Amino acid sequence: xxLYYKALSGxxxxxxxxxxxxxxxxxxxxxETVEAxxxxxxxxCGDISxxxxxxxxxxxxxxxxxxxxxxxxxxxxxAEIRRKIRSAHVTVEASGDLLYARLDLxxxxxxxxxxxxxxxxxxxxxxxxGWGAEVExxxxxxxxxxxxxxxxxxxxxxxxxxxxxxFERQGQTVPPPSRASAMKAKGRRSHER
Numbered sequence: 001x002x003l004y005y006k007a008l009s010g011x012x013x014x015x016x017x018x019x020x021x022x023x024x025x026x027x028x029x030x031x032e033t034v035e036a037x038x039x040x041x042x043x044x045c046g047d048i049s050x051x052x053x054x055x056x057x058x059x060x061x062x063x064x065x066x067x068x069x070x071x072x073x074x075x076x077x078x079a080e081i082r083r084k085i086r087s088a089h090v091t092v093e094a095s096g097d098l099l100y101a102r103l104d105l106x107x108x109x110x111x112x113x114x115x116x117x118x119x120x121x122x123x124x125x126x127x128x129x130g131w132g133a134e135v136e137x138x139x140x141x142x143x144x145x146x147x148x149x150x151x152x153x154x155x156x157x158x159x160x161x162x163x164x165x166x167f168e169r170q171g172q173t174v175p176p177p178s179r180a181s182a183m184k185a186k187g188r189r190s191h192e193r
Contacts (some may be wrong), residue, residue: 012110014161017103017123021092022150023048026139033148042094047142048149049091055138060131063089065103068130069122077118084109085119090131090151100164101127101151120158127151 011017023041027034037044055063065088071078086106093102103123111119126132132151139146 007113008110009113009116009160010110010162011105011116011160012107015105015107016161017088017105017120017158018093018161018164019101019103019123019127019151019158020153020156021099021101022153023099023147025144026146026148028145031139037099037147039097041099041147042097044140044142044144044147045092045094045099048099048140048147051140052091052135052149055135057134060134063131065090065123065126065131068126069119071118071122074118077115081111081115081119084111084115088123090135092149095164123158124152124156127156 021041022036023044024033024036026032052063060068066082066085069078069081069088071081084107086108088106089104091102091104093100136148136150136152138148140149
């Protein structure tokens with residue numbers, strides 16, 4: 001008898017996928033970036049979160065990224081991930097002065113590590129070329145003026161809540177990329193600010 005073991009991701013225990021972001025202030029007259037916020041973006045968490053809940057375009061009428069994900073080369077993986085994740089909505093979460101993107105997942109069952117990797121690749125693609133690319137070109141109003149949010153950037157890392165908590169306890173701000181919990185950046189956007 002053969003036993004097949006598939007390691008589980010543990011994402012079901014804390015159904016949030018975090019990632020690093022870039023944000024900056026925008027000049028109200030020119031629409032150009034005035035100042036990158038680096039470690040000071042957390043002050044805009046409420047404004048950005050509220051704006052993300054309402055964000056939609058004709059091409060992207062919902063904030064549920066599961067509506068836009070597609071695995072054309074592996075329909076079996078797609079079916080399994082869709083069975084296990086009912087919805088995936090982007091928001092932001094402050095941790096000290098830092099701001100992270102947080103993907104809130106409605107899950108029925110845990111993903112395997114390989115399914116988490118496939119799912120993260122699709123989220124990465126949406127952040128770079130799909131839904132997130134639309135977010136990137138918008139200005140988000142705040143009491144201090146407009147800011148922009150870039151979900152995709154060089155050095156973008158994805159990680160689970162457990163990895164985020166472990167590294168923050170050690171005084172680090174961003175978990176280093178690993179095979180199961182993060183993806184390294186694969187290239188620059190052509191219209192980076």
